[in-house]
Amino acid sequence: MILRGHHLLCMLGFKGLGYDSDFIKNMDTIIKKLKDDDDVLIKLVDNVDNICEKCPNNITGVCENEHHEDSIKEMDDTVLNILQIKPETYMKYNDILDKIKLLMTEEAMDDICCNCAWKGYGYCVDGLKNLR
Ligand code: SF4
Numbered sequence: 321m322i323l324r325g326h327h328l329l330c331m332l333g334f335k336g337l338g339y340d341s342d343f344i345k346n347m348d349t350i351i352k353k354l355k356d357d358d359d360v361l362i363k364l365v366d367n368v369d370n371i372c373e374k375c376p377n378n379i380t381g382v383c384e385n386e387h388h389e390d391s392i393k394e395m396d397d398t399v400l401n402i403l404q405i406k407p408e409t410y411m412k413y414n415d416i417l418d419k420i421k422l423l424m425t426e427e428a429m430d431d432i433c434c435n436c437a438w439k440g441y442g443y444c445v446d447g448l449k450n451l452r
């Protein structure tokens with residue numbers, strides 16, 4: 321499975337919100353798969369991933385929010401940097417979760433997610449709290 325850095329955080333508090341029904345269904349399937357088997361090997365990236373696969377903002381394999389200031393890629397790089405993981409690294413999902421528990425903070429998420437429409441719900445930061 322391929323996951324971009326900031327999606328590690330988005331998955332923590334997913335409550336069925338998303339861009340459209342295909343996106344939501346795909347995200348739900350990925351999260352359930354990881355819950356059933358957290359030994360799954362993940363390739364961590366800072367570009368499109370298996371969640372982006374079904375996103376309406378993914379035009380020809382590139383996120384339309386990818387290349388501007390405060391871009392999605394910067395969010396990925398910030399998350400991976402905090403977790404001390406280089407892009408293109410392969411890790412088991414349960415080892416990634418251990419790193420999130422140890423290294424990610426609510427303050428860092430507050431900053432990383434500052435431009436996200438779903439931040440106001442507080443679901444994702446609650447997901448981080450529930451992980452601990
Ligand atoms: S607030 Fe947005 S970017 Fe941040 S983890 Fe949640 S869905 Fe992802």
Ligand code: SF4
Pocket residue numbers: 368369371372375376377378382383384385392
């Ligand atoms: S908005 Fe961009 S990064 Fe987010 S899921 Fe869609 S294509 Fe991927």
